[in-house]
Amino acid sequence: MGNELTRKAAFVEALPTVFGYIGIGAAFGIVGHSAGLSIWQILLISMLVYAGSAQFVMVTMLLAHSSLLAIVFSVFLVNARMILMSTSLTPYLKKESLPKNIWLGTLLTDESYALAMNKLNYTNRTLNFTWFNTVNLVSYLTWIGSSALGAGLGSLIADPAKFGINFAITAMFIGLLYLQIISDKSIRLKLQLLIVVFALVCTYFGLIFIPANLLVLVVTVLACGLGVLLQHADK
Numbered sequence: 001m002g003n004e005l006t007r008k009a010a011f012v013e014a015l016p017t018v019f020g021y022i023g024i025g026a027a028f029g030i031v032g033h034s035a036g037l038s039i040w041q042i043l044l045i046s047m048l049v050y051a052g053s054a055q056f057v058m059v060t061m062l063l064a065h066s067s068l069l070a071i072v073f074s075v076f077l078v079n080a081r082m083i084l085m086s087t088s089l090t091p092y093l094k095k096e097s098l099p100k101n102i103w104l105g106t107l108l109t110d111e112s113y114a115l116a117m118n119k120l121n122y123t124n125r126t127l128n129f130t131w132f133n134t135v136n137l138v139s140y141l142t143w144i145g146s147s148a149l150g151a152g153l154g155s156l157i158a159d160p161a162k163f164g165i166n167f168a169i170t171a172m173f174i175g176l177l178y179l180q181i182i183s184d185k186s187i188r189l190k191l192q193l194l195i196v197v198f199a200l201v202c203t204y205f206g207l208i209f210i211p212a213n214l215l216v217l218v219v220t221v222l223a224c225g226l227g228v229l230l231q232h233a234d235k
Helices: 007-034 039-048 053-063 068-078 081-092 098-106 110-119 129-153 165-183 189-206 212-234
Strands: none
Touching: 007 039, 007 053, 007 110, 007 129, 039 053, 039 129, 053 068, 081 098, 081 110, 081 212, 098 129, 110 129, 165 189, 189 212
16 A cells, blocks of 8 residues: 555555455345345445445345334444544545535445555545545445346355355455554554454453444444543553
């Protein structure tokens, strides 16, 4: 990853995340097909909802004949973390107009957020619309294409988990976390590892008491709060 904030740099840097999108997007297409959705319905969900794991929740709830309000609330809860992510990016995009920031936030994903936070280590803590929008569009188009591919292959692959497809997104996040840790020189390695361990422990024990969708938000806030406190204490 370099210090250029161009379309070409964004395209190249977004490519490693594409494989994760292909795996999980195809898995969604397969699951949607097995649930009785047509390829056009699957494409429409991926284009308009564009919410990763929330789309799996949505399909499951549709099959269970859940109410529209329940589905909307569940999708919102699963993706509420995007509010925190978008907020944390605003200091680096102050020079961009409000419509551009809204557009970037609309297509923001966990992966594009992780790439952006890693990119800050190489660009003197700055971002721009051109770079970020390219990363988002690569992610968005890959997700839609992968969903269509999975819908087409749905009749051939009955159980995607058997092939480890559902682990693709997890593997991608492990790689992004590793790159973030080794490239961010502004925070001591011990402090970064401490926060990672803290988040893992909170997640492990938190699953006993808190629903998984809500736990993501709780652990994010706790880990961020602890990180800020320890970083200030370390100075």
